Amino acid sequence: MSDSEDDSNLPPQQECLERCKQFAELTGTDRALAMFYLQDREWDLQRSVNDYFESMGKACGSDDDVQVISPPETTAVNDTEPHRLRLLSWNIDGLDKLNQESRTKAVYEKIKAENPHVVFLQEVIPPIEVMIRGYCSDYKFLSGYVHGSFQYYSAILLKKDFLTKFDSADIIQFPGSVMGRNLLIAKATIKGINFSFMTAHLESCKEHSKERVEQLKSAFKKMKEFEKDRTVIFGGDLNLRDKEVAKLPENIYDLWEVTGKRPEAKFTWDMNRNDNKEFGGDFKPKLRFDRLYIKHSIPPTVKPVYFELVGIERLKTCQRFASDHWGLLTHYDKV
Structure with a gap:
């Protein structure tokens, strides 16, 4: 478009x-x-x-x-990093109609460049889903869209190669949501490791803090319910303020924190650096809306080793950023 x-x-x-x-x-x-x-x-x-x-x-x-005509579910690849796995999470701001095609292409180009095994996307809309499916044909696309709900939703992309085996997917509605929010879950085996992946776009805005915290508690509870031999990774645009998650449940860890708390990788919605959205007045907020959490399997099968922000480059085509949120790229080593 x-x-x-x-x-x-x-x-x-x-x-x-x-x-x-x-x-x-x-x-x-x-x-x-x-x-x-x-x-x-x-x-x-x-x-x-x-x-x-x-x-x-x-x-x-x-x-x-x-x-x-079903494309091949698996593609033979030469694994040049047998010890490494990567996961990318990003709110791609599908509700912003301006420069939508060029911004979506920039998301695809980042996916192609970083080659993550798993991608979490939030704020997907049907036209963007079509574009992402076309661009990322080497990924299995799992949609969190529920008929009759809001026209934006989350998605999980899983690499289609012989190293990845998709098991199942599920959608769990948040019963108290007034914004049609849900939890999208995918179970898969990657490089012989059993994973459960969970992404969500939790309730937005300051006034919905109580519902957002309930949704977060529900997601943490689900993380703990998976089999002990599964590594569970949950995250997305959680719209969290620090006070809403002052203490994590036992055995659940914040991936930004366990990879070193690098200050330059902290804030994912930063109106000082990102001008895609206009924000009147001198005060420009910066918040860690987007987060990722891990619950290790017993015994642990991966070690988080790297965490960075992506999408921080201004696009040459429109002089805007791919989204008003920075994406999160995380690396893990097999143990």
Whole structure:
């Protein structure tokens, strides 16, 4: 989707609505995604539908049937770092429509450059999901979208190679959420190590602190329920203030803290450094909204060794950042 739009080929409003409806019916999606595809393809319905199925790993047959073409679940790779695993977590600010395509491409380029085995994403929306699926075809995409809920959600990406075996996925709704928030869980084995991965976008805003803390307690409780032979990593845009998590449960550790508490890697939402969002007045807040936690297996199977912020480079295409949040990149060594 380009950052500027040409309305010269725009059909009448009623026709636009009808084509959105037809697209949604043909693809089993919704009108928000239909609008994205049709606007970007001069309102050509057939081309939009074909491009959608192609991007989802499908092709339209000549008899109008849809034939599913599944990409290989595993790819042979030469593991040049047999001792190392990497996980990236990032709120990619899908609600910001400005420069959306170039910013999403920057997220993909960072994923490609860092080559993480696991990616947590927050604030995904359907058009961005389509782009990420297309860019990151070598990852299995697990969506936290629940039909009828808010149009932004979390996702987990797992590398598709012979070193990774996907086991199962689950979504647990936070019952007290007024923002449709949930906990997305994936169980997988990577390099012979059993993992449970959990990501969430906890309740936003200062006034929802009580609900946010309840959601955090629920996530910590779930971490403790997994089998003892599993390493559990949980995190995402947790919207936390330090006072809301003054003391961690036993055997759960903050990955920023255990990797050295580097001050330059502390604040993930920093209005002093990141100007994607306008914030009036002289005071510019900086907070550690995005966090990652680990519960080790018994005996421990990995050691956290590195923690850094990503996405701190201003994009040449638009002179903005990929997101208003910095991403978190963590490294682990097998033990």
